Amino acid sequence: MNQEAKGEAKGEAKAEIRNFIRHIIDEDLASGKNGAKVATRFPPEPNGYLHIGHAKSICLNFGIARDYKGTCNLRFDDTNPVKEDIEYVNSIQDDVRWLGFSWSGEIHYASDYFERIYEYAVELIKLGKAYVCSLNADEMRKTRGTLTEAGTNSPFRARSVAENLDLFTRMRAGEFEEGAHVLRAKIDMSSPNVNMRDPVIYRIRKAHHHRTGDQWCIYPMYDYTHCLSDMIEGITHSICTLEFEDHRPLYDWVLATLKTPCHPQQIEFSRLNIDYTVMSKRKLLELVKDKHVSGWDDPRMPTIQGFRRRGFTPASIRDFCERVGVTKKDSCIEYGLLETCVREDLDKNAPRAMAVLRPLRVVIENYPEGQAGEVSEEFDVPNHPQRPELGTRKVPFSRVVYIEQEDFMEVPEKGFFRLAPDKEVRLRSAYFIKCVGVTKDAQGRVSELRCTYDPATKGGSNPPDGRKVKGTLHWVSEAHALKAEVRLYERLFAVPNPGAGDTDFLKQMNPKSLEVLRDARVEPSLAHAALESQFQFERQGYFSVDRVDCKPGQLVFNRTVTLRDSK
C-alpha cells in the first residue's frame, strides 16, 4: 500500500467525499437549477431514539449542507400522534448536536404545517383530485388489487366536489368516528405502482398530539405530508432511503398536481445495515420495553445514545459513516468496521492508564515495609506512548500490588511469557519482579503470589547485567488503587442477521453480551476522571467513564472495544 492509500484506509488525509448524490448536486449547481441553492433536511419521526442508520442520514444531509455552504433543517415528521413522544423529540436533538452538527434556524415540525397541509387537501378536492372514501379498512384492502392485478375503483370515487368538501370539513370538525371515512387522492386504481392506487392522504385519529394537543382529529399521511413539508421549507434535495423509491411518483404527483412554487427532488440511497444487530425502531423499542437491555442508551444498543455511552466518539461515528459510503446498493456492513473506526480514534487520542480487571494480589517480599503507613514511591508514566505533549502522570508503587489473574500460570503452557513460579517479568514503568512463592485458598485456587523485585530495574528498565524478560504486565498498587466496576460487552446478538426469515430475533440474543466485574482496581489518577472521558487501559482495551452510573466514590467503566479484533 502506498503512503496515501494507507492514510486513507486509516481515515486520515481524507480526499473530498464523492458520491452519486454529490454528483447530482454538482450538476444542479452547474445548470443553475434551484437558484444555485442547496437545502437538505433530516426528517426523523419522533417515535424512538436514533440509531446508527440515522447517523448515516445525518452525516449525509448535514455534511452536504456544510460542504456546499447550504442549509440543513431538522424537521420532526410528527404525523402519527399515537406513537410519538416528547422524550424522543429531545433525545433526537441531543444526538444531532452530539454528532457535531447544528441545524439551520429553528427546529421544524410537520405539525406546524397542519393548517397549510389541510388547505392543500381542500385544493385537491376542488381540483377533483381527492375524494372522501367510506370503505372500511378491510374493503379498502380488497379493492386495492395486488402486484399483478389492478385494483378496482371505490364506489365513493365519483362523489361530487361539494359532497367531498362537506364531508372533509365535517371530518375535521370531529363528527365521525375513527375509520368511518378517509380522504384519498384520486390517481389511478390500475397503476402498476400500488402507491398510486388512490392512496389515503388523511385519516381520522382522535388522539392527543404532543404539539397540537386536541386541535386536530384528522391527521395527514406520511407520503402526502412529506413532500409538502419539503416544499414549504424550500428543500432542494430530499434525500431518503431506498424503500421510498416506489413512493417518489406520489411525491411528485402531489406537488405537480398542486402546481406548487417549488418542487424538491427526491433522491434515494440504500440504508445502512450492520451485522449482528437490529436496526428497526420497532425492534429496538421491544428490546427496551421488555427489558432485554437496560434502556435506549444501553451500551450494547445500536442507538446513538448507546454508542455514546459505550465510549464511541462523535468523530469515530462520522468517520464510519463516511467509510461506508453512499450508494443505491443494499449491503450489510461488518460490525468490525465500527470497532476499527473507534479504535483508530481512541488510539490517537485516549490517554493511557492501568487497571486490573480481575486482581491477583502480589506481595513483594524484599520491598521495604512501612511502619505506620505504606512505604511507596512514584513513577512518572507517559500518558501516551507516541504523544509526549499529552504529558506524564504519577503512578504510585508499593510493597503489595495487583496484577491480572490471567497473567499468572502455575504451570505455564508453551509460549506463556508472563508470570510463573521462578519466572521474571517487568511491571510496566516500575521494576522486574520474580515469583518466589504461591499461596492458595481452601479450594486450592491461587490467592496470592510472593515475589521479589530487582532495585536495579527501576522505572522498568533493563538491569546492568543485561538480563531480559519477555513479559510486561500492568499493575496497580493495593494501597493506592481505587475499586471500580468494569463492564465488558460483546455483541447483543449471536447471529449475523437476527430476525432473518421468520425467526424471533429475541431468541437470538447473545447470552454473554454483558459481563460485570465488580472488583476491578484502577490507578488513583482516575479518581476524578470526567464522565464520558475515554482511556486506554493498558492491554485491556479502550474504556469510557459511564455517564449514568458513575458517582462520587463509585467508579464505573464501560469497555468500548478491545485493543484488537477478537477473531
Ligand code: ATP
Ligand atoms: P426505522 O425503519 O429504523 O424505524 P425510520 O425510517 O422509520 O427508521 P425515520 O425517523 O423516519 O425512521 O428516519 C429519519 C431519516 O433517517 C429518514 O430519512 C430515513 O430514511 C433515515 N434512515 C432511517 N434508517 C436508516 C438507515 N438504516 N440507514 C440510513 N438512513 C436511515
Ligand code: MG
Ligand atoms: Mg420512516
